[in-house]
Amino acid sequence: MPRVVVDVMLKPEILDPQGxxxxxxxxxxxxxxxxxxxxGRRIEIEFTGEPDLDRAREIADKLLANPVIEDFTVRVVTDETAGAPS
Amino acid sequence: MPRVVVDVMLKPEILDPQGxxxxxxxxxxxxxxxxxxxxGRRIEIEFTGEPDLDRAREIADKLLANPVIEDFTVRVVTDETAGAPS
Known part of the structure; x- marks a missing residue:
């Protein structure tokens, strides 16, 4: 089932003590x-209907990422492109 | 510059209160x-030389994931395939 993946990473100029x-x-x-x-964080969002990139971007912006220190990318992932567990 | 991305997610049967x-x-x-x-977590590993998937898998297994409750996938990402920031 396709889902939207949001990748949230600290901006390159922000120190990452955990890393x-x-x-x-x-x-x-x-x-x-x-x-x-x-x-960083990887968030998988499953929609009840079609995956909605714009909606996911809105969720990421308001709820998942801190735009002051973090960048995020949003993409649709199907099970085929997700890669097999290692 | 190519880097290795490790995606760590809770196993599907494990409850995710944060999500x-x-x-x-x-x-x-x-x-x-x-x-x-x-x-889950997304970890970007930059190698001094060529990205080394087996090495990254070893690091993920020993240091980044808890194999009891988490699955991880390992892949090489170039800047072209990483996607533009949203």
Missing amino acids: QAVANALPRLGVSDVASVRI | QAVANALPRLGVSDVASVRI
Whole structure:
């Protein structure tokens, strides 16, 4: 069933301490080739009818993202393009 | 620059109170055609060299996701496929 996915990420100029904590932990796992880690939110919205991108954008703007520090993108995802669980 | 995106979502059978809170708030915005909202995490990993999917999968498994309650998917994203900010 198609759904709308909203990706919310901190703006590039905003510091991401959570991502930095992960990046700093990586050498302990033996990983040394990671330049940066940034952590945001992924929200999946299922509509009762057709997925509505404009509606999803409105929801994201009012409820899901803080436009002062975050950017968001909105897209329709079908199960085929969502990718198989790893 | 290509990076690896890890999407972490609660397993479908796990209750998502955060998403439910958003879904319950929607009628107050005049939105009545949303069936469900689920909130997860999106992690962007930038490698110093080539993006390494297997490495990213290992990081996700050990550090980013709780495999008891969460599923994750790993994919390479270039700036072209990432979508323009809305």
